[in-house]
Amino acid sequence: EMVARAHQALDLLQYENLALRIRVAKDLGYAHMARGAIDQALQAFSEAMTNGLSARYPYISFMAVSDYAYVQYARGGAHTAVLACRQMISQANTRNDLSAPGSGLPYLALADISRERYEFAGALPALAEAGARISNKNKTSYICLMIVEARVAYVQGEIGAALDHIRRARFVAQQHHLAWGSAVIDAMEAQIQIANGNLGTAASLLERVGLTPSPPEFRFFPPAVVYGAQHCMVASLQLRLARGLADDPATLRGLVSDLEDLICTADQAGLLWSQIKLRAIQALAFAGIDQERQALTVLKRALSLAAPESYLAVIVSEGAPMADLIARASASNWLSEADTDLTAYLQRLKSLLDPTTYRDELQPTLARAVADPRNYAAALPEPLSARELDVLRLVAEGQTNTDIAETLVIAISTVKSHVNSIFGKLGVSTRAQAIARARRLDLI
Known part of the structure; x- marks a missing residue:
């Protein structure tokens, strides 16, 4: 009945009532999620994310594109999800909306889905942007940020960092009584313990998860739906598998x-x-x-x-048993000549499942991403020019517009133009914000 009334509201709220219409559309997406109507949920989220910018409510667009991306990811549309996030970031940047609340959400979804595909050149800069934009005042977004930070760290092989993110997130979730967050976080740690052979510790964590009634967010809030499926549901199965293999x-x-x-x-x-x-x-x-x-x-x-969509982490996370099975499969000539695409994918999996890959392939790639500011600059919808980087560095040194003009031998009006352009590209409105954002992106 609620869904029917929401549809009636949309029929009545034509496009001259766009602001109210997009709110109804987003909430209708949650209602469709709760009843398992995935296609209808995607349609509702799509309307909200498309029209939010037009109605001058960018934060609704940011929330809706995150929801849309996570649903697409769950159903196998990772490429579509990534494209939607990138387009939203670009459009918001063009409209100077990236300083609005919620602007970290499309970056966060982009980082998480890129992680699934081991696309760290996209994941790491997007995660840095998300971290710079998401405030701890919004507890739901902040918990999501820490969960994704843990997920990215784990896929990178940084187990200690992943556990640090998990434990920080647990404190926040418990402090603010976010039951869904606590359940996800305990299940994530259980999966790490299972992978390291600590089945007793994992069982204790999952027992705690099982004692909590299923949070409603696992039915309607797309990020929580994804985290719940990938951690709470899967962890118990992985524990049974590990016990059985023993x-x-x-x-x-x-x-x-x-x-x-x-x-x-x-x-x-x-x-x-x-x-x-x-x-x-x-x-x-x-x-x-x-x-x-x-x-x-x-x-x-x-x-x-x-x-087809290069889902990799979903397989690689099964670790050594999966590596052994794939090795035996490869030795049995189980693929035909027609399986060209699958053969290439299989080679990539074998590489990622090889213990030396992190040392020989991933670690240097990650080091380059951290060391080279251009890799982080690639996350910006429009990169800073060389001259803008010069101006930004001088701003960070505390120089005034007059000082910068004298240093670079340019007009003060030109300095002001560069500063305004920098603010627009970074999605900030003050020098302090620009400096903080630039440091998070390793631009200065």
Whole structure:
């Protein structure tokens, strides 16, 4: 009934009532999420994010594009999600709206989805921007920021940093009674403990998650829906898998059976990430009870689903057991000549699952991203020019417009023009904000 009334409201609120219409559209998206109507939710979020800027309510557009991107990511549209975030950032920059509240949200979604695809050249600068823009006064966005920081750190192989982010996030979630955040954070730490063989610690964390009634955010708030599925749901399955692989075939057989129902549900809902993950776990369970043929069949289906949009973290996070299974699969010549795309994807997976990859490939890439300001500047919708960087450095030194004009031998009016351009590109309105943002981006 609520959804029907919301649709009636949209029919009555024509485009001369755009401000109210976009609010109704965004809330309608949440209502559709709660009832599992994913396509309708995407349509509602799309309207809100498209019209929010036109109605001069950019913060609604920023929230809506984040919601839209996370839903697309969950259902297998990572490329579409990334494009939507980048377009929103570019449009907001053109309209000088990047200083509005909520501007960190499209950057945060962009960082998280780029993490899934191991695209750190996009993830790291976007995460830096998100961190500079999201205030701890907005507890929901701030918790999301710390969760994504932990997710990115974990994929980078920085386990200590991931745990630091998790523990900071836990303090904030508990302090502000954010039940959904606490559940996600405990499940994330449990997954790290499982990967490191600490099954008792993981079980205690997941027991705490299980004692909490399912938070409503897991049904309607897209980031929480994604985090809940990827951590709270998956962690318990990974714990059963780890226990089974430690010489408990009965547990593995029960897991294989239970996963059939979960896979069917994910397939019917069109949730691609879950379809991939559940099959990956089932393939490992099959392998653990020596049903190699079934394991390879299920694994091939998982990889076939993951390859087109380059979903990588979903597979790589299964660690050494997955590396062993893929190695055996490769040795069995299980792919035909027609599987060209899958072959290339498989090679990328094997590289990422190789323990030497972080040392030989990822670590140098990450170091370059941190050391070279141009990599962070790439996150800006429009990079600063060489002259603007010169002006920015002098601003950071505390020089006035007159001082800068004398240093660079240019007119004061030219300095003012450069400063205004810098403010627009960085999405700030004061010198102090510009300096802080530039330092977060390693521009100065």
